[in-house]
Structure formats: structure tokens, C-alpha cells
Amino acid sequence: MKHRITLGALAAAVLLAYAPVHANAAAAKPAVAEKASAKSSEAAKKQFWALADEYYDAIATFDPVGASQNGDNRFDDQLGTALWPATRAKQFDLYRAFTKRLHAIPRGKLNSGDRTSYDVMAYELKNYLASEPFPDHLLPIDQMSSMPVTLANFAGGDGAQPLTTVKEYEAYLSRLNQLPGWIDQAIVNMKEGMGKGITQPKALIEAALPQFQKLVSDTPEKNIYYTPVTKFPASFSDADKQRLSAAYRATVADKLNPALSKLSTFIEKEYLPACRTSTGWSALPNGAAWYKVRIADSTTTSKGAEEIHQTGLREVARIQAEYAKLGPKLGYNGPAAGLPTWVAQQPKFFPFKTEDEVQAVYRKLNDVLDTKLPSMFTLIPKAKLDLRLEPELSRDTASDHYTAPALDGSRPGVFWSVVTDPTKYGSPGMTTLFLHEGKPGHHFHIALMQELDMPKFRKFGGNNAFTEGWALYAETLGKEMGLFEDPAQYFGHLNDEMLRAVRLVVDTGMHAKGWTREQSIKYMTETLGDESVARNQTERYMAWPAQALSYKTGALKIQELRAKAEKALGSKFTLAKFHAIVLGDGTLPLALLETKVDAWIAATR
Structure with missing residues (x-):
């Protein structure tokens, strides 16, 4: 009887024996599902990155010189055939194919960074295809x-x-x-x-x-x-x-x-x-629609020409009110609108005799910024910034500008100053110019992009609203760093702000409201005080419709987002963290940037 087991006991024994197994199986289900989900996410990631690499190479092959200028030297032996109508048609077919393949990737399976890149690619492809009806290759x-x-x-x-x-x-x-x-x-x-x-x-x-x-x-x-x-x-x-x-x-x-x-x-x-x-783009066949597409591409917004024009007029009035306060500090007591003209006539603001004297000022400013910027930024690019003079061939038509470092570190970022005649190179605008084209403007943004873990099309691509908007916003940091305590340098800052505000007025004026070249030059001369700058800038906007709209549009958005964050976060707000949020995911369309900042505010609060 000792070994006798009843049916009930046997059933109980069986249940006891299998109970742990059933418990493990139940516990294993989430683990299996989690493993399957991770595998699915990894597959989506590989699929997206492969598509992203192929997409970038298609763009770089189409415009290999642009790739070189953006710091990618893999295509330095190619010119590309973007001018050829057949190549151009094939490129738009590629964009359609990329759009279809992108939408086939499950966005929800991607991690946060890849979802951002997914959205940027979708935005870029939509913009590229919107430009198809307009024959840029004929110009x-x-x-x-x-x-x-x-x-x-x-x-x-x-x-x-x-x-x-x-x-x-x-x-x-x-x-x-x-x-x-x-x-x-x-x-x-x-x-x-x-x-x-x-x-x-x-x-x-x-x-x-x-x-x-x-x-x-x-x-x-x-x-x-x-x-x-x-x-x-x-x-x-x-x-x-x-x-x-x-x-x-x-x-x-x-x-x-x-x-x-x-x-x-x-x-x-x-x-x-x-x-x-004629002057404006609207004079071309289908020119109004062409300009509208360029506005959308440049500003990454749905703003219309009239709305942008009115923003420009408001900004001009605001800056002229600042001129009224600043004028007496410089020794000027005339009408506010006349301050730029007066400054342009004062020999003391044109102290240079040689190119080296100009460069020496920029080198000193570079050293000063090295001591001030670390308190405002935790994200600082590893690439160095070099200071060089614009080559002689293009000095007559070029503007001061920045070029990206090479991805492999073989070439630094470069701030190119355009010194056609040192005796006519004004000193008041130099601090603001360097903050914009050098650091923390283009260099902190563009050089940093190459160090972030993101697809090549993000590292070497972008949009003007963020790129130029960030650089214009970076100019405003000069006041917080004490760089505008000299009234002449603060005037230079305001004068550059005025240039960007005037651009909104004259670009939309010429390309959407029927302004002539002469009308633009006259308006710019009256507000900026320099006829040669007015002529040069007017002709720049004639050649690059809507490009000039990106600066103010982007800067105003970044300033708006900073003010929103400061108000919402109070003592939890730090400027270095805000800058890291803005720069940390590379160039974004402004709507995506706003979504990102809003998410940071919500998480921090």
C-alpha cells in the first residue's frame, strides 16, 4: 500500500509537476514577443539606413560638387549631369521611387532618432518633387x-x-x-x-x-x-x-x-x-507658383509672400526704434532711419589699411569666444575653425561665408572673409559677422552635424531655415556674452539684423509684388545706408529667389521656442541644454524642431 497512488493523487502530482512549466511558458510569452519586436525593429532600422544611404548617394551623384562643398569628398572627380534634361527626369523618378520605398518601412518600429530622420527624408522628398515642374536647369x-x-x-x-x-x-x-x-x-x-x-x-x-x-x-x-x-x-x-x-x-x-x-x-x-x-521671378512663365515653391523650400513653412512681407516691415520698424536709442551714444542725433548712412560716412569706423589688420581682429575675436562659449554650450564640434581670405577671383561678387570641414578631419571648417578693399571694410559689423559665419553660428551647427550618429543625407544636407536661422540666432548671443557693450559693435549687430529684416521686404517685393531692381536698391539704401551693399544684395536676391527669407524666419522661430521654454521651465531652464536640444538632432524643418522642443519642455517640466 506504500506505493499505491490514487487517481486523484496522480492528477495532483501531474498538475504539480507541470505547474512550473506552465508558469515559465506564461512568463516566456512576453519575452518571446519582446524578442520578436526587437528583431522587427532591427530589421526596420537596417531597411531604413540602407535606403537612407542609397538616397544620399543618389543626391550626391546628381550634384557631386555640392557634396564636395558639404564636406563629402568621395565624388571629387565628378561634375555630375544635373543640367542634362534626361538625367534630371531620371532623378525625379528616383525621388518617387524613394518615397514609395520609404512609406513601406514601418516608421513605428524605428527608434526616436531614426523616426526623426525618416520624417526629414519624407519632407525632403516632398520638396524635391514639388520643384519638378519648374525648369531651374535652364538658368x-x-x-x-x-x-x-x-x-x-x-x-x-x-x-x-x-x-x-x-x-x-x-x-x-x-x-x-x-x-x-x-x-x-x-x-x-x-x-x-x-x-x-x-x-x-x-x-x-x-x-x-x-x-x-x-x-x-x-x-x-x-x-x-x-x-x-x-x-x-x-x-x-x-x-x-x-x-x-x-x-x-x-x-x-x-x-x-x-x-x-x-x-x-x-x-x-x-x-x-x-x-x-524685368526683375522678379513672377515675370517668368508660371513664376508665381515657382516662387511659392521656393518660399516653402527656403522657410520650411506654409507662409505666404504677403505674410512674410508684413513681418519684414514690422522688424524694420522695431530695429529703427533701437537705432533711435543707440544714435546719441555714437554721437548721432538725426532721424533714426539715417543712422546707417551716418555711420557709413564716419572714417573712424573704417580703420584698416591691410588685409592682415582685418584678419587680426577676427583672430582675436576667435580667441575671446573660446573662453566664453563653453558656458553656453555642451555640444561643441571637435573640428577646428580656420580663418581665410576669399580668393581674389570671386571677391567682387562673393559675401563672407563658411565652408564645412571634411568628414575625415583632413580639412577644418573655414570662415572666409571678403576683403576687396581693406580701407572700405567697416569694423562695426565684424563681431556679428563672425558669430554668424564662424562660431557659434555655422561652425557649431554644420561641423557638429558631421559628428552626430545619423545618415549621410542628414550630415551633408539640410534646409536654409534652420541653418541660417540658427546662425542669425547665434548673433544675438553676443549681447549675453558682453560683446556688444561697445555701441559701435551693437550698431553692427542691429545693422545686420536690419539687413535680414529688409530682405523679407525686398525679396517678396521683387518676386511677388512687382518691385523693380531700382525700387529695391532705393529701399535698401534708405534703410541700410550703403548703396553698394543695397545693389549687391538686391542682385543676390534676384538670382536666388526666397533664399534670403530663411534667415529671419528661422531665427524668429528659434527665439520664439527659447522664450516658450524659459517661461514654461522657469528655474529648470538652462541655455546650454536648450542649445543642445536645438542642435542635437541636426538640421530639422521648423515644424519638427518645434515638436522636439515642446517634447523636451514637457519631459523637463
């Missing part, structure tokens, strides 16, 4: 940018295309050999534009023509594209020097000089006489 040159001048500015090896190795010399030579084909297609496109009434304004081509004429030389050795041969690194072997010298000489003599001569003759004899005498 391949202007006084601000063109492939021949861009490559000429690379010739010294100080720009976005490095010239330090034999391979890099060969890459640049490859681009030079492709330039005649680009010129031929540009002429074909301009002729088509002439037939369709799609040409540049005559004033812009009159300004651009001397650039192209300067590119033609009597001998190969005098040509700017031959410059690399005069700067061979000492490490090059004699054989490489001889081979490259012969190759560059042949390319310039047999291909470039004839092609550039053909281009300058065509522009002078055929294109210039056919150019339009």
Missing part, C-alpha cells in the same frame, strides 16, 4: 554661382576640394576635363530658356560676364585652372610632377580655354541681349 549661371567659377575657386586647394595628394590632383583634373561638356550643355539650356522666355535678368548677367572673361587666358600657365601645378607638394615625385604638369597644360590649352572663350562670347553676343529686363 545654369548667374553672378553668384556657376560651375566654371566654383571650380576656379577650388584651384588654390584652399576650398572644398583638397589638393594635397596625387589622387586629389587627378580628381580635380578629371573635373576640369568634364567642364567643357558642362559648358556645352549650359549653352544648350540657355538657348532653350531664351526660346521659352526663361532667362536671367540682364543686370545679373552684366555682373557675371567679367567673371567668365577672366577665366580665359593667353597661355595655359596664366590660367587659374593651372594653379595646382604651381603648388605641387614637396612629397610629389619628379615623375608625377612632370606627368601632371603636362596633363594640366593640355587640358587648359586644348579644352578649357576654347570652351570658356565660347561661353563668354555666347553670353556677351547672344544671351545678354536676350535677357529679360
Whole structure:
């Protein structure tokens, strides 16, 4: 009887024996589901990043020179064929295909950072496709940018295309050999534009023509594209020097000089006489819709031209009220609107005699900022910032600007100052200019982008509203750092703010409200006090419709978000954290930036 087990006991024993197993199985279900979910998320991540890499390479192949300028030197031997209508059509087909493939990826399976990149890609693709009906390729040159001048500015090896190795010399030579084909297609496109009434304004081509004429030389050795041969690194072997010298000489003599001569003759004899005498984009076929698309692309908003125009007028009035307070501190007691003109006439604000004196001021300011910025920023790029003068060829039409460092660290970020005549280089605007183009403006944003863990299209891409908006916002930090205690430097800050406000008025005025070039120059001269700046800037906006709208639109949004965060968080608000939130995910459309800041406020509060 000792071993007798009743049926009930057996059943109980069986239940007891299996109870732990059933419990483990129940516990295992979430673990299995969690494992499956993680596997699904990892698959979605791989799918998205593979698509993102393919998407970026498609953009970089389409515009390889743009890739070089953004710090990606993998395509330095290519010019791209974006001017060719067939290539352009294929690119838009690619955008449609990428859109379809992107939407097939389960966004909800991605982590937070990848969801942001997903949304940015969706936004970019929508913008690219919106521009398809508008033939930008029929306007391949202007006084601000063109492939021949861009490559000429690379010739010294100080720009976005490095010239330090034999391979890099060969890459640049490859681009030079492709330039005649680009010129031929540009002429074909301009002729088509002439037939369709799609040409540049005559004033812009009159300004651009001397650039192209300067590119033609009597001998190969005098040509700017031959410059690399005069700067061979000492490490090059004699054989490489001889081979490259012969190759560059042949390319310039047999291909470039004839092609550039053909281009300058065509522009002078055929294109210039056919150019339009109108000013704004609305004068082009379907120009109003074209400008609307450009506004959306530049500002990343749905704002209309009239709303932006009125914002500009309000900002102009606000800044002129600040002029009224500042004028007496500078020794000026006239009408507020006349302060810029008065400052422009005072010799004490133009103290320089040499380019080196100008650069010395920027170098000193750079050192000062190194001591002040760490209290405002926890995110600081590792890449260094170099200070250089704009190459002589493009000084007459260029504006001070920034170029990104190389991704591999071989080239720093560069602030390029445009010093055409040192005696006419005004000192009041230098602090604000450096805050914008140098640090913490473009350098802290663009160089940092390359160090963040995000797809290449994010590292090397972006939008103007965030990029220029951040740089304009960065100017305002000068007041908090005590850099505007000198009334002259504060005037320089206000004057630059005025420039950005005036841009909203004249850009929309010319391209949507029928303003003429002369009307814009007059308005800008009256508000900025400098006719040459007014003319240069007016013609810049004529060439790049809506680009100038991005600065103020972006800056006002960042200032609005900071004020919202300060009010909501009170003592929990820190400026360094706000800056880290704004910069930490790279360039974003303004709506996505606002969503991100709102989420941070909610989480912190």
C-alpha cells in the first residue's frame, strides 16, 4: 500500500509537476514577443539606413560638387549631369521611387532618432518633387554661382576640394576635363530658356560676364585652372610632377580655354541681349507658383509672400526704434532711419589699411569666444575653425561665408572673409559677422552635424531655415556674452539684423509684388545706408529667389521656442541644454524642431 497512488493523487502530482512549466511558458510569452519586436525593429532600422544611404548617394551623384562643398569628398572627380534634361527626369523618378520605398518601412518600429530622420527624408522628398515642374536647369549661371567659377575657386586647394595628394590632383583634373561638356550643355539650356522666355535678368548677367572673361587666358600657365601645378607638394615625385604638369597644360590649352572663350562670347553676343529686363521671378512663365515653391523650400513653412512681407516691415520698424536709442551714444542725433548712412560716412569706423589688420581682429575675436562659449554650450564640434581670405577671383561678387570641414578631419571648417578693399571694410559689423559665419553660428551647427550618429543625407544636407536661422540666432548671443557693450559693435549687430529684416521686404517685393531692381536698391539704401551693399544684395536676391527669407524666419522661430521654454521651465531652464536640444538632432524643418522642443519642455517640466 506504500506505493499505491490514487487517481486523484496522480492528477495532483501531474498538475504539480507541470505547474512550473506552465508558469515559465506564461512568463516566456512576453519575452518571446519582446524578442520578436526587437528583431522587427532591427530589421526596420537596417531597411531604413540602407535606403537612407542609397538616397544620399543618389543626391550626391546628381550634384557631386555640392557634396564636395558639404564636406563629402568621395565624388571629387565628378561634375555630375544635373543640367542634362534626361538625367534630371531620371532623378525625379528616383525621388518617387524613394518615397514609395520609404512609406513601406514601418516608421513605428524605428527608434526616436531614426523616426526623426525618416520624417526629414519624407519632407525632403516632398520638396524635391514639388520643384519638378519648374525648369531651374535652364538658368545654369548667374553672378553668384556657376560651375566654371566654383571650380576656379577650388584651384588654390584652399576650398572644398583638397589638393594635397596625387589622387586629389587627378580628381580635380578629371573635373576640369568634364567642364567643357558642362559648358556645352549650359549653352544648350540657355538657348532653350531664351526660346521659352526663361532667362536671367540682364543686370545679373552684366555682373557675371567679367567673371567668365577672366577665366580665359593667353597661355595655359596664366590660367587659374593651372594653379595646382604651381603648388605641387614637396612629397610629389619628379615623375608625377612632370606627368601632371603636362596633363594640366593640355587640358587648359586644348579644352578649357576654347570652351570658356565660347561661353563668354555666347553670353556677351547672344544671351545678354536676350535677357529679360524685368526683375522678379513672377515675370517668368508660371513664376508665381515657382516662387511659392521656393518660399516653402527656403522657410520650411506654409507662409505666404504677403505674410512674410508684413513681418519684414514690422522688424524694420522695431530695429529703427533701437537705432533711435543707440544714435546719441555714437554721437548721432538725426532721424533714426539715417543712422546707417551716418555711420557709413564716419572714417573712424573704417580703420584698416591691410588685409592682415582685418584678419587680426577676427583672430582675436576667435580667441575671446573660446573662453566664453563653453558656458553656453555642451555640444561643441571637435573640428577646428580656420580663418581665410576669399580668393581674389570671386571677391567682387562673393559675401563672407563658411565652408564645412571634411568628414575625415583632413580639412577644418573655414570662415572666409571678403576683403576687396581693406580701407572700405567697416569694423562695426565684424563681431556679428563672425558669430554668424564662424562660431557659434555655422561652425557649431554644420561641423557638429558631421559628428552626430545619423545618415549621410542628414550630415551633408539640410534646409536654409534652420541653418541660417540658427546662425542669425547665434548673433544675438553676443549681447549675453558682453560683446556688444561697445555701441559701435551693437550698431553692427542691429545693422545686420536690419539687413535680414529688409530682405523679407525686398525679396517678396521683387518676386511677388512687382518691385523693380531700382525700387529695391532705393529701399535698401534708405534703410541700410550703403548703396553698394543695397545693389549687391538686391542682385543676390534676384538670382536666388526666397533664399534670403530663411534667415529671419528661422531665427524668429528659434527665439520664439527659447522664450516658450524659459517661461514654461522657469528655474529648470538652462541655455546650454536648450542649445543642445536645438542642435542635437541636426538640421530639422521648423515644424519638427518645434515638436522636439515642446517634447523636451514637457519631459523637463
